[in-house]
Amino acid sequence: MKLSRYNFLKQYDDATIFFNATTCALAVVDENFLRVLEDVKNNSYDEKNYDAKLIADMKSSGCLIDDDVDELKRLEFYRNLAKYDATNLGLTIAPTLDCNFRCKYCFETHPKGKMTAETQAALIKFVEERLARAKNFSVTWYGGEPLLAEEIIYSLSEKFLELCEKFSVDYDAFIVTNASLLDEADVSLFKKYKIRGAQITIDGPKKIHDSRRRCVSEKSTFDKLIDRANLLLNENFSVIVQINIDKENISCVDELLDTLAERIDRRQDLKIDFGQVSPFTDICKSIESDCYNNAQFADVMLPLYEKVWARGFNVNKMAVYPSPRVNFCCADYVNSFVVDNHGELYRCWNHVGNLKMSGGNVSDEDLKLEKNYLSWIQWNPIKHPKCRECFCLPICIGGCPYLMRTSADGQPVCGTVKYNLEKVIEHYCEQLKGDVAD
Ligand code: SF4
Ligand code: SF4
Ligand code: SF4
Incomplete structure (x- = not known):
């Protein structure tokens, strides 16, 4: 037996x-645990000297590993297994890039136009060819504002469900929407078409939200969005309210959370997430000075989530507590694509509508998927000297590939987890001690 290179031990109070x-296991440990660690370090480990349950727990937590296991090679193995898995098909589909909002940080332009019938037919063919080998198919409806093209969402969903039935594939969908156009008819259709949840962004109390996420046709959408969140929650959809944070609105979070606490009917079911506003493209460069970088955001993040917990909302635990990851995001899987309204295929959500970054089109007879595709798939943080030596590799896996590609030095950009891991562990340690005391 040997010790994992990813073990972290720290004394917090008593x-x-x-x-x-590698497993994100967290535990308060005692002297028996520490004795095993010492014995392994001193080459005097002898399994029969310890409690069998303790050793089983130490193995399953990732703390103790077999001598012949190389953790970097193991990580690479599981990364490849997931990356090249053709049994999961994932599509992020923008049926239109048009939007009825003009958010101050939006990185998209909003050309008019929706996915044509020809492109829809080509997309269905593209999906059909891949479903023959798949077990799961998941779709995220994206835009622009996807509900501006709701008829396309529903007719494509109809076809996708038929194909999933034909190939016995599990289907599941989600929508990222500004929710201003969502009505009761959509709620029924979401049920019919297995759209199980929605992410809705509310950026602050009424005045702040309406100025940051300006609607072209309405003065204010704030009250309506709270209404729509309630409508979905009361019909048992999963709802995430995303609050996009920068230096301009961070001081308004308390006021917004107080309003939500007052007006959301089922607050324990609502998940609240904080997004980091970033000047992703030239289109939103003007907001750069308001943005936090990852290290700064890591500093403000945990106190923000503490405000959420304090008011009894749910959070997406993964947004705070690290989880083992072998791939960073959809850009890292061979069978995951972002598709725009013209059928162009991209790796990254930030490229939608940017033809220079397209890897091909669903209508291409001889779709090769090489340009703007292979170099993304072949990026391997495990081979990068900085990440290879990093304790956070199994929870950060090289950070966002887009940020790395656009960084000034072309190096991986460390995720927030690198900067606040100890604070997060400390926070959960308090909870753990509380649970033991209860
Ligand atoms: S709602 Fe979304 S797509 Fe529309 S302007 Fe705002 S960020 Fe951009
Ligand atoms: S590469 Fe980064 S920006 Fe692009 S989809 Fe992945 S996480 Fe998002
Ligand atoms: S990007 Fe930074 S934090 Fe992430 S694995 Fe690489 S070195 Fe570690």
Whole structure:
């Protein structure tokens, strides 16, 4: 037996806390645990000297590993297994890039136009060819504002469900929407077409929200969006309210959360997430000075989530507590694509509508998927000297590939987890101690 290179031990007040970055196991440990660690380090480990349950737990937590296991090679193995898995098909589909909002940080232009019938037919063919080998198919409806093209969402969904039935594939969908156009008819159709949840962005109290996320045709959408969140929650949809944070609106978070606490009917079911506003493209460069970088955002993030917990809302635990990851995002999977209204295929959500970054089109007879595709798929943080030596590799896996490609030095950009891991562990350690005391 040997010790994982991803073990973390720290004394917090009177407790010794253990965390392992390959499994994200967290525990308050005692002297028996520490004795095993010492014995392994001193080459005097002998399994029969310890409690069998303790050793089983230490193995399953990732703390103790077999001598012949190389953790970097193991990570690479599981990364490849997921990356090249053809049994999961994932599409992020923008049926239109048009939008009825003009958010101050939006990185998209909003050309008019919706996906044509020909492109829809080509997309269905593209999906059909891939479903023959798949077990799961998941779709995220995206835009622009996808509900400006709701008829396309529903007719494509109809076809997707038929194909999934034909190939016995599990289907599931989600929508990222500004929710201003969502009505009761959509709620019924979401049910019919297995759109199980929605992400709705509300950026601050009424005045702040309406000025940051300006609607072209309405003065204010704030009250309507709270209404729509309630409508979905009361029909048992999963709802995430995303609050996009920068230096301009961070001080308004309390006021917004108080309003939500007052007006959301089922607050324990609502998930609140904080997004980091970033000047992703030239289109939103003007907001750069208001944005936090990853290190700064890591500093403000946990106190923000503490405000959410304090008011009894739910959070997406993964947004705070690290989770083992072998791939960073959809850009990292061979069978995952972002599709725009012209049928252009991209790796990254930020490229939607940017023809220079297209890897091909669903209508291409001889779709090769090489340009703007292979170099993304072949990026391997495990081979990068900076990430290879990094304790956070199994929870950060090289960070956002888009940020790396657009960074001034072309190096991986460390995720927030690199900067606030200890604080997050400390926070959960308090919870753990509370649970033990209860
Ligand atoms: S709602 Fe979304 S797509 Fe529309 S302007 Fe705002 S950020 Fe951009
Ligand atoms: S590469 Fe980065 S920006 Fe693009 S989809 Fe992945 S996480 Fe998002
Ligand atoms: S990007 Fe930074 S934090 Fe992430 S694995 Fe690489 S070195 Fe570690």
